Amino acid sequence: MVKISIVIPAHNVETFIKSTLNSIKKQSYDNFEVIIVNDNSTDNTEKVVRDFCNQDNRFKLINFPENKGVSEARNAGIKHSTGDFVFFIDGDDCIMNTCLSNVVAKIEEGIDAVLINYQLADSDGNSIDLKKLRFFEEQFPTQNVSGKEAVKLLFSHKISHWSFETIVRRTVLERNNILFPSGRAYGEDFATIYKELFYSRKVAFLDEKLYVYVQRGSSAMHNHRLQDSENYYSGILELNEFVKKNIPSLEREKSFYILPRLINAYSIQCKFPNKQNINFMSKLRNEILKNTKILKNTEFHLSRRDRLKISLIKYRLLKYIYLLNFYRHKGKESK
Structure with a gap:
């Protein structure tokens, strides 16, 4: 039994x-x-x-x-x-x-x-x-x-x-x-x-x-810390190595899987305008653009939200949208 x-x-x-x-x-x-x-x-x-x-x-x-x-x-x-x-x-x-x-x-x-x-x-x-x-x-x-x-x-x-x-x-x-x-x-x-x-x-x-x-609003999923971005990226690097060693035939599928997570890691950095790791964000940006290129002209299609974020990341604009939102919230809290 x-x-x-x-x-x-x-x-x-x-x-x-x-x-x-x-x-x-x-x-x-x-x-x-x-x-x-x-x-x-x-x-x-x-x-x-x-x-x-x-x-x-x-x-x-x-x-x-x-x-x-x-x-x-x-x-x-x-x-x-x-x-x-x-x-x-x-x-x-x-x-x-x-x-x-x-x-x-x-x-x-x-x-x-x-x-x-x-x-x-x-x-x-x-x-x-x-x-x-x-x-x-x-x-x-x-x-x-x-x-x-x-x-x-x-x-x-x-x-x-x-x-x-x-x-x-x-x-x-x-x-x-x-x-x-x-x-x-x-x-x-x-x-x-x-x-x-x-x-x-x-x-x-x-x-x-x-x-x-x-x-629940208090869960880790809804309340990010800056470290979460690096934690996520560590998991992505491990997955890259695992696929390379064990299932290289799924390279394109892997890119489709990790791309939203790379975008998420970048977005978490954007939420902390006074503490961002600029070099790390640059590394994430390069990875995002590289994997986007891999998926070009394939059957894998990202959500509209992720496609918009990729465009904003490409032109280094996403962090300014988060910065605007950051100061908007600070303004409300001070009232």
Whole structure:
């Protein structure tokens, strides 16, 4: 009987974590363990989790004595997991009651990784349209595919790289030393998921929206730091080397995949007009223009928003738009 190890990094989520844990406890499939890694929370997260663990021995708590970040929390969960498969769930999200039973049904087909679809919701549980937050609809194939084919789908923007989306065989992680990049609080999913897919012999897909991805204004995704730009670029450099070594046939698909991330890294720099790294921005600009050229006259088409940003970056105008917006906000705050 397949055992699922669920890993939950938790930092200051006392308001949400009980709902997350309850959604797991209510699963129709019950052969699982849950490893909650409390990343030195300063609220009552530890107490809420400990109370839950005392009621159900499938739930286990690991405490970090200092804040180490989401990557280290997930890595600790991998280290302590004993299941056949590992499933990463965030501490403020939920899963539908049939999530694990549907996943296990796919696993029993001889699968190394299963991708599940998701829905967006606000912190009150209200559904959010994907397009409203510029998420794209997953385009899952109806059949199982090889790991390389799954990477091609990822690079072609048919599937996403969220850590919660891929439930992967634990031996795939261990044999290939796949861990989340230490010290990165942004872009850690992007830097990891392609490896999980590539080293999986067979990948399956579940189009039913079994995961509820909660959007909060305080999440790292909505509040950038200047360092996030360099973190993202580190992941891009690693991916470049991986593709060059293992799947050079996907070079164009890779350019299509990393170009929006390069634009994002550049845009984050633009948000900090008094702290920008000009040399780094110049490097990003050159990479953006190089990859744009690679995609010219191909079947890969960027969004209108990204095309506009590329034009503004080309003529070094994007930073002035962000600068105008920066001072506009400062003016409102001073009133």
